Amino acid sequence: MKKREANELQGRILLERSGQVAWIRIHNPAKRNAVSLSMWRELGAAVASIDDDIRCVIVRGEGEEAFVAGADISEFGANRRESAAVAAYDEAADEAMLRLANLPQPTVAMISGYCIGGGMALALCCDIRLASASAQFAIPAARLGLGYGVAHVRRLMDAVGAANAMDMIASAARYDAGQALAMGLVNRVLPCDDFAAQVSDYTARIAGNAPLTISAVKYAIRSLRPGGAVDDLVHSAELATACFASDDYAEGVRAFGEKRQPIFTGK
Helix, strand or coil: CCHHHHHHHCCEEEEEEECCEEEEEEECHHHCCCECHHHHHHHHHHHHCCCCCCCEEEEEECCCCEEECCECHHHHHHHCCCHHHHHHHHHHHHHHHHHHHCCCCCEEEEECCEEECHHHHHHCCCCEEEEECCCEEECCHHHHCCCCCHHHHHHHHHHHCHHHHHHHHHHCCCEEHHHHHHCCCCCEEECCCCHHHHHHHHHHHHHHCCHHHHHHHHHHHHHHCCCCCHHHHHHHHHHHHHHHCCHHHHHHHHHHHCCCCCCCCCC
């Protein structure tokens, strides 16, 4: 990539596709992929544009130094001081993360290096978090005097429990990949030297499985969390039942009998 082109991509969200897998790249390596207000807005638009035929979505930072090292603090004076500016910033960030969390497809956070503050909030919106052995995690809100919203606290609690959530926020301590795995913050810790290849293999496996089954289970998990509505549970049951009437179910049974890999169409 030419220097001019690289500079033009600084502070951008890049959406790429490889087969049935979409890659969302947080591209701001000069600032360890810190996310600006414009990037939150770009992220929301990128998530909204993901096609229905995508089977899996990966979120990653550019390079190996950082997933996302938080919000772009250089903007705080302009965008996170006056109440109206704070509201506009929070609306853009919350909308982007809610769209990501509500995608019907499974989402995977590919975490290398620093995953701090807003990076943690973003990673927690993903269904599955895969970390390289280099990953480091922290929520420094208490060192900055920032408010930490209910939705972010709930996602953190869902992952690590109330006691660990309080510990992380109150202490503002930094945790390595092993500690994150032990508390349930990440699903797996993978070696740095073949991290990208292992993530690609893992997501290819997801993309090759029955998408109706996976989306139904994702909806069920969301419905069963505290605050889920009765109507959500009813619809969740309907989605599970619909899998048995699908072409994919018939294909899965045929493939099992014929001892071959199934080819699922999402229908």
